[in-house]
Amino acid sequence: MNLTVNGVTHEVESSLLTPLLDxxxxxxxxxxxxxxxxxxxxGACTVLVDGEPRRSCLLPVAYADGGEITTVExxxxxxxxxxxxxxxxxxxAAQCGFCTxxxxxxxxxxxxxxxxxxxxxxxxALGGHVCRCxxxxxxxxxVAAAARGDSFDxxxxxxxxxxxxxxxxxx
Amino acid sequence: MAKHKGRGIxxxxxxxxxxxxxxxxxxxxxxxxxxxxxxxxxxxxxxNGSKTIQTQIVAETIGVPYDWVTYDNSxxxxxxxxxxxxxxxATFVAxxxxxxxxxxxKQKLLEIAGxxxxxxxxxxxxVDGEVVAKGAPQTKMSVADVAGAATFGHGELITGxxxxxxxxxxxxxxxxxxxxxxxxxxxxxxxxxxxxxxxDETGEVRVLRLQQCFDVGRAINPTQVEGQIEGGAMxxxxxxxxxxxxxxxxxxxxxxxxxxxxxxxxxxxxxxxxTILIENPSADGPYGAKGIGEMANNPxxxxxxxxxxxxxxxxxxxxxxxxxxVLRALGAKAAGGGEPRRxxxxxxxxxxxxxxxxxxxxxxxxxxx
Amino acid sequence: xxxxxxxxxxxxxxxxxxxxxxxxxxxxxxxxxWVKALRSPHHHAGIEKMDTRPAEDMAGVHAVxxxxxxxxxxxxxxxxxxxxxxxxxxxLDEVRYKGQPIALVAAKDEETAAEAVSKIAIEFEERPALxxxxxxxxxxxxxxxxxxxxxxxxEDEMDHRQIRKGDIDWAFEHADTIVQGVYRPAxxxxxxxxxxxxxVVPEPSGRLTIYSCTQALYxxxxxxxxxxxxxxxxxxFVGGTTGGGFGGKVDTATETMCALLAQKSGRPVKWRWxxxxxxxxxxxxxxxxxxxxxxxxxxxxxxGRKMLTLHDAGAYSRFSPYGLxxxxxxxxxxxxxxxxxxxxxxxxxxxxxxxxxRGFGVTSVSFAAExxxxxxxxxxxxxxxxxxxxxxxxxxxxxxxxxxYTDPSxxxxxxxxAEAIGNELKAEYRTMTNEPRSGEWxxxxxxxxxxxxEEH
Numbered sequence: 001m002n003l004t005v006n007g008v009t010h011e012v013e014s015s016l017l018t019p020l021l022d023x024x025x026x027x028x029x030x031x032x033x034x035x036x037x038x039x040x041x042x043g044a045c046t047v048l049v050d051g052e053p054r055r056s057c058l059l060p061v062a063y064a065d066g067g068e069i070t071t072v073e074x075x076x077x078x079x080x081x082x083x084x085x086x087x088x089x090x091x092x093a094a095q096c097g098f099c100t101x102x103x104x105x106x107x108x109x110x111x112x113x114x115x116x117x118x119x120x121x122x123x124x125a126l127g128g129h130v131c132r133c134x135x136x137x138x139x140x141x142x143v144a145a146a147a148r149g150d151s152f153d154x155x156x157x158x159x160x161x162x163x164x165x166x167x168x169x170x171x
Numbered sequence: 172m173a174k175h176k177g178r179g180i181x182x183x184x185x186x187x188x189x190x191x192x193x194x195x196x197x198x199x200x201x202x203x204x205x206x207x208x209x210x211x212x213x214x215x216x217x218x219n220g221s222k223t224i225q226t227q228i229v230a231e232t233i234g235v236p237y238d239w240v241t242y243d244n245s246x247x248x249x250x251x252x253x254x255x256x257x258x259x260x261a262t263f264v265a266x267x268x269x270x271x272x273x274x275x276x277k278q279k280l281l282e283i284a285g286x287x288x289x290x291x292x293x294x295x296x297x298v299d300g301e302v303v304a305k306g307a308p309q310t311k312m313s314v315a316d317v318a319g320a321a322t323f324g325h326g327e328l329i330t331g332x333x334x335x336x337x338x339x340x341x342x343x344x345x346x347x348x349x350x351x352x353x354x355x356x357x358x359x360x361x362x363x364x365x366x367x368x369x370x371d372e373t374g375e376v377r378v379l380r381l382q383q384c385f386d387v388g389r390a391i392n393p394t395q396v397e398g399q400i401e402g403g404a405m406x407x408x409x410x411x412x413x414x415x416x417x418x419x420x421x422x423x424x425x426x427x428x429x430x431x432x433x434x435x436x437x438x439x440x441x442x443x444x445x446t447i448l449i450e451n452p453s454a455d456g457p458y459g460a461k462g463i464g465e466m467a468n469n470p471x472x473x474x475x476x477x478x479x480x481x482x483x484x485x486x487x488x489x490x491x492x493x494x495x496x497v498l499r500a501l502g503a504k505a506a507g508g509g510e511p512r513r514x515x516x517x518x519x520x521x522x523x524x525x526x527x528x529x530x531x532x533x534x535x536x537x538x539x540x
Numbered sequence: 541x542x543x544x545x546x547x548x549x550x551x552x553x554x555x556x557x558x559x560x561x562x563x564x565x566x567x568x569x570x571x572x573x574w575v576k577a578l579r580s581p582h583h584h585a586g587i588e589k590m591d592t593r594p595a596e597d598m599a600g601v602h603a604v605x606x607x608x609x610x611x612x613x614x615x616x617x618x619x620x621x622x623x624x625x626x627x628x629x630x631x632l633d634e635v636r637y638k639g640q641p642i643a644l645v646a647a648k649d650e651e652t653a654a655e656a657v658s659k660i661a662i663e664f665e666e667r668p669a670l671x672x673x674x675x676x677x678x679x680x681x682x683x684x685x686x687x688x689x690x691x692x693x694x695e696d697e698m699d700h701r702q703i704r705k706g707d708i709d710w711a712f713e714h715a716d717t718i719v720q721g722v723y724r725p726a727x728x729x730x731x732x733x734x735x736x737x738x739x740v741v742p743e744p745s746g747r748l749t750i751y752s753c754t755q756a757l758y759x760x761x762x763x764x765x766x767x768x769x770x771x772x773x774x775x776x777f778v779g780g781t782t783g784g785g786f787g788g789k790v791d792t793a794t795e796t797m798c799a800l801l802a803q804k805s806g807r808p809v810k811w812r813w814x815x816x817x818x819x820x821x822x823x824x825x826x827x828x829x830x831x832x833x834x835x836x837x838x839x840x841x842x843x844g845r846k847m848l849t850l851h852d853a854g855a856y857s858r859f860s861p862y863g864l865x866x867x868x869x870x871x872x873x874x875x876x877x878x879x880x881x882x883x884x885x886x887x888x889x890x891x892x893x894x895x896x897x898r899g900f901g902v903t904s905v906s907f908a909a910e911x912x913x914x915x916x917x918x919x920x921x922x923x924x925x926x927x928x929x930x931x932x933x934x935x936x937x938x939x940x941x942x943x944x945y946t947d948p949s950x951x952x953x954x955x956x957x958a959e960a961i962g963n964e965l966k967a968e969y970r971t972m973t974n975e976p977r978s979g980e981w982x983x984x985x986x987x988x989x990x991x992x993x994e995e996h
Contacts, residue, residue: 031566032559034783036733037815041430044733072559085557089549092394095402096218097556098733098783104557123438130430132732132784133218135401136438157394157547160401162445165393178961181910182928182954184874185902190866193621215755217785222551231543242551244780247757247772255756257787257896299542342865342941345695348703348882349942354869360949362957384956386949394547406786406898409728410907416727416824421672421852423583423638423891428816435731447956451949458544465899472725472903473910477924480914488911490725511919516715518919521722525831526674526848533677536848538720538833539712 001065005030006074012061020064021045021056024071032072032101036130043129046102047071053109072101075108081154083146084108090152093142095133103129107143117144137161175369176379179477181470182362186355187453187462189258193339196265197251200229200272202329204322206300206315208233208240208276213253214265215244219464220395221261225269227391228457232273233280234297235314251332259462262391263356264335266457271333279329284317286325357453357461360386363470366442367478371501374494376412376479378442381471385446388453388461396463400446403467409436411472412492485509488521515540552781563783564737564751565812572739573602573646575801575811576653578660579821580635580642583671583890584684585664587633592643595656600648603805604656607632610800611769617759617792618862624693626685627856627893629767629796635664636684636855637892639821646801646809669890673829673850676887684855684888691853691861691886699885701861701868703940706879706989708835711844714985715835719916722831723908727824727852730897734783736813736822738794740802748799749776754792755785763792764799775799787896791823791858826860826894827852828867828904832912835879840920840927843985844879847871849904853886854893859900860886866901869941873909874950875928876937878989925958929969936976936990944991948974 003012005028014023021038024030024047036044038057045057048070076082084104087093094100103126110125122143123136131139141161145152159165188194198212210229216222222242230237244250253265277297284302285292294305302317304310321327340354366380381404390396413434418425427433452459472490480486485500503509511520517538526534555561592604607613607630616625631642643660647653668682675681676689683689692699712718739751754760757777765772782789794811801809813822829850835843849867853860864884871882899906913931917924933948951974958965968980976993977986 025565029568031562031568034563034733035565035812036735037430039429039815041815042733072557076558078554078558078560081554081557088557089553092398092550092553094550094553094556095220095398096733096782096784097552097561098563100556101559123441127437127439130435130437130731130733132406132435132730132786133402134398135403135405135444136441137401137444138398140438140441154549157549159547160394160397160446162443163393163397164445164447165390179914180924180928180954180957181906181914182874182932182950183902183906183910184870184933184948184950185899185906186866186870190862190869190901191621213757213780215757215780215782215785216552217755217782217789220550223548226551227543227546227548231541237543237546237548244757245778246780247761247775247777250757250780252758253756255754255759255790256782256785257755257790258900342695345698346702346704347942348701348868348940350869353943354941358945358948360874360953362950362953364957364961382957382960384953384960386953389545391544392548393545395550403898410725410825410903414726414728416729417827417891420724420726420827421889423669423671426820428819430731430815433729433731433819435729445960447960449949449952449956451947451952454946458541465902467898469899469903469906470910472907473914476907476911477914480918486721486911486915488721488723488908490907511720517718517720519720520915521720524722524724526829526850529672529674531675531678531680533679533681534674534848534850536831536833538718538846539709 003064005069006071014061016062017060019057020059020061023061030071030073034098034101043102044099046105048105048109051109051112053106072104075104086152086154087142087146089154090158091138091142091145092157093134093138099129099131103139111147115147117148119144172372175371175482177478177482178364178366179474179481180364181474183470184358184360185466185469186358187263188260188356191340191354192337194254195334195336196253196268197334198268198272199251200276200331202276202318204318206318208235210240210242210269211250212244212265212269213250214261215256217256219261221256221265224262224266224391228266228270229273232270233277235300239300259465262460263456263462266460267335268333270457272331275331276329280314280317283321283325284312287320288312357456359461359463359466361466361470363474365471365474365478367475367482369479369482369497371483374497376492378408378475380443382445384449385463386449386451387463388456389450389459390448391458391460396448397446399463399467401444404444404471405436407468407471408440410490411475415491561781563734563781564739564753567739567751569741569808572808572810573648573805574650574653575644575646575798575809576657577641578643578657580638580640582635582664582666583638583669584667585635586667587631588663588665591661594659594661595645598656598659600652601645601656602807603646603801604643605800605804606630606643610767612767615763615766617763618859621862623857623861637890639892644797644801646805671889673852673887673889684890689888691857701864701884703868703880703882705940708844708846708879708881711835711879715843716838717836718833719836719919720833721912721915723911724829725904725907727827727894729819729824730786730788732784732786735815735818736794738798739810740798741808742802742806747774747776748802749778750795750799752777752779752795753782753789754779755782755789760792760795764796767796768799786898787900788822791895821892823893823895825897830908832908834916836916840922840930841983842875842877842931845872845877846881849884851886852889852894854889854891856893858893858895863901867905870902870905872940873905874933875931876933876986878986880940925954925963926969928954929972934974934977936993938989938991944993946993
């Protein structure tokens, strides 16, 4: 079967029941989607299939036949970042980075469905994605900012929404 | 059949660096012929952002723009040793190693520039990638030209090395536990106020808000500090109300083997997290910095436990504070129990949990009457 | 300052958001074999006999290793700190926790490796398990560690960590109230999004290139070098970018075994733990059992603390003696308590060995000491903020083990939060600083513990 990933069509040799995640990572060498659990429980493997976020570790590759698959590599490149990628940089929404691909793609899907900057709505839409580093706050801020259509200064990260700094020390 | 709100406080302290010290970190730097800076360190970045922090420190110390500096921690052939990224030591210990290496590089740049400009290096400084005469800013030379002069004129490779090591602080008396020198590089401090809502029908504890004040000495990168605090807060929340490797501890059965049967906090568990950073500089951390990474998940569990007591009048001292534990405690209270035993001036809580209740005499905790 | 203090974006931020950051599992080397482990199904058992030949003989299997393949089977990771080795890299004649690795297979793919593991013939003789630290000291408890059920190698071969300061008996005599409680925080998982993953490539030169997710490149390299009995330049660790660690990726749980398999098979090997392995077999935060008895005055001074800590180390020592020592140094939390009697034990149980996790040793103290402080305030009817402020460390106060505080911020962080929550402090608390104690903040019982901050 053929698989179209980020606009490029590949011929797939893996058996039809092979999880899409393993076809992408092992056969095609597309390593953006991560193998966080292979149990459908963490979201790190998320890709977009025709714009919809799907857990590629649970999706037999046969189901993606004829669909347009987008991985993080297809969101944008360092020279041409998409708004959600810029949002994640500006709002410091990635620390170790392992959950980032899945979070951004789920965020992208949410925005494409008409999602707004409402924090509770974002938390519900992305609630099945596990992050252990950030505590989620800046991920929610980043998705909200992208949903709003903010423009992003990539030379400086944003002050947290609920942060106050008091400088006690001298220069 | 009601939800009850409560608030609790916790004030904590936490050391920077391995306990009792003796944990070195090293860095070395070379300057390219056009003045760009290469830093090599053995410090792993586990998401805490140590690559960024060490790069900032080097750029600031030498006096060049941040994007002049490349950082390589990728392998042990080119990077010198670092004990590791733990014990909240990356910013302080590894950062100081990078800072020392950068100071050496700066000194050598000033010496070469001093020769080129025929000015005493002590009268020169580096600002934004240019070596400038103090008080006479029209007399200057770009760091790029200094590096070029070093390479092609003086036949020199400009490098710097740095090693940070606080000597091991031995226990000098095993009976008292005394040490002769401070067994840490610095101490950081924090206070947390937790607001919870407890449902007395389901037993569920929702953490609504965490207001936290952290003294980090100097926030080398304030956004990264916020990230540590917010991430730590969720990990502390998990320790407090959700997570347990052994749901029937001390029994070892029925462990959760997947996200979902092991309750790592999700986005929907998020409280509002208010962060106040204060900077009370350390004596000898880089630019006064102190560690933050671990402390970030320490104040929440006790603040939450106190908040639960404030909400429903029961003390739960086994973590996590699960709905089952809440309901059992409420049930005991309703049945007239759950109170501490009073004996003379002693007020004794949690007797059923004590070694005295469980051991066959092998271990006891005796308190004078 | 231009750069320090600035909100500079992550050095690797663009790489993270474009999927370009390379984690160990993203490394692609042609000819890489998959690794699977045979793990103990029992909490405590003797290994009667084991035959790995059925696995070795399987088509597609390139190497099988057991304890016999390890040049130095037991290496104490913190032996430099005096903690003796007690844990075999691969089980020798017994297993002490469910999930303990016994043998490893490197094969052409994941399926073949898993099938080979199932073909290893092994017979166990089950033994009683010890799971409750409170029972470990009983004469009828199962003996589960060759040296007994608790660690016995603190300084001067003491079998516990001890802190003594002042006169605890005086404190209990002069207390108006003694408040006792028991605190038991649980073992939790690090649960990083990236599971333990390692790839090892045998180089033509005889060196080994080890792609590792370790939090400590040189520390892990030292562990591998010790087990393999080779100098450090025989190994090249590649890494420095970890998908979350939190203290769980210091144990060097995969690198040595993969190195041995790479050497034995002559091929690159990769071992990626499943999420189930990560949850069930990786080291955890330790459960702690802490009992506190504080001697307090009616107006909220803490005169003395007696404390017993039982640290659940799981099956082997790993870093537990270090963690308990750190715990003991901080058992008074952010407060100045002049009379102390602390005893702590590292206790072995038949569960996965516990290890460092974010806050190692002190997270437990913070929970116990702070909840206890809230309880004391409640039973005395004293304000929970005021009681903390009056007992808070000041410049010139001394720690449990005699170190002088030079600039504690407990007072200022508490005052900041008091203001944030709208709690209006009385004047004397609002104006309090961390300056050395004097006047009403220096009761007689705190005089003897004062030290000179200049001597720091």
